[in-house]
Amino acid sequence: MSSAAQDAWRLIFKAAAARWNANLTDAQRQAWRTFTENYPRKDQLGQRYAPSGQNRHASCNAISYAYAAAWLDNPPPDLHCHQPTLVTILTATAAPQALTIRMYGTLDDDEFWVLSAAPLTNVGRSNVTNLWRPLDFGNDALPFTYDAIAEYTAKFSALVAGKKIHVKFQIANVATGTISCPIAHHLTVT
Numbered sequence: 001m002s003s004a005a006q007d008a009w010r011l012i013f014k015a016a017a018a019r020w021n022a023n024l025t026d027a028q029r030q031a032w033r034t035f036t037e038n039y040p041r042k043d044q045l046g047q048r049y050a051p052s053g054q055n056r057h058a059s060c061n062a063i064s065y066a067y068a069a070a071w072l073d074n075p076p077p078d079l080h081c082h083q084p085t086l087v088t089i090l091t092a093t094a095a096p097q098a099l100t101i102r103m104y105g106t107l108d109d110d111e112f113w114v115l116s117a118a119p120l121t122n123v124g125r126s127n128v129t130n131l132w133r134p135l136d137f138g139n140d141a142l143p144f145t146y147d148a149i150a151e152y153t154a155k156f157s158a159l160v161a162g163k164k165i166h167v168k169f170q171i172a173n174v175a176t177g178t179i180s181c182p183i184a185h186h187l188t189v190t
Helices: 004-022 026-038 053-068 149-155
Strands: 086-093 098-105 111-119 133-138 144-147 164-173 183-188
Touching: 004 053, 026 053, 053 111, 053 164, 086 164, 086 183, 098 111, 098 149, 098 164, 111 149, 133 149
Parallel strands: none
Antiparallel strands: 086 098, 098 144, 111 133, 111 164, 164 183
């Protein structure tokens, strides 16, 4: 059984595939193929691979469409996303229940912050096996204070004192369909 969020992402990827077949010219499809050859990805083991042009088109468009409802028919000029100077201060408390985030820094007009979290379930193991879930996103003016407890408890459960959670931020650029490297934090609930 899938969640509403999973269903929404599936619809975006399905629409991107339809757009690739129906709306893009041969020259645009070739530009995406060239783009993906110039910017290979790394798998979970750190090995480089080049996805298909259609795959890269779908992933860039998923980011762009999810945060700005805009389609990218041409690949971005490069994949070097602005890595913002973003300072975050986080606190997690069991009583009262709160997951408070304070963000300082700058965002460009085309950028959104994306907040994800996961309970720490695999001590000493890779984050790949943790259950990361998106909590929220926005492009609020910084500095910005936000309480994500409602989103966290809806995805997982109430915070418990002494337990650890992961929180990560990424910056999505809707003009290029790119997302920054994560800024990750590990918190112990007080």
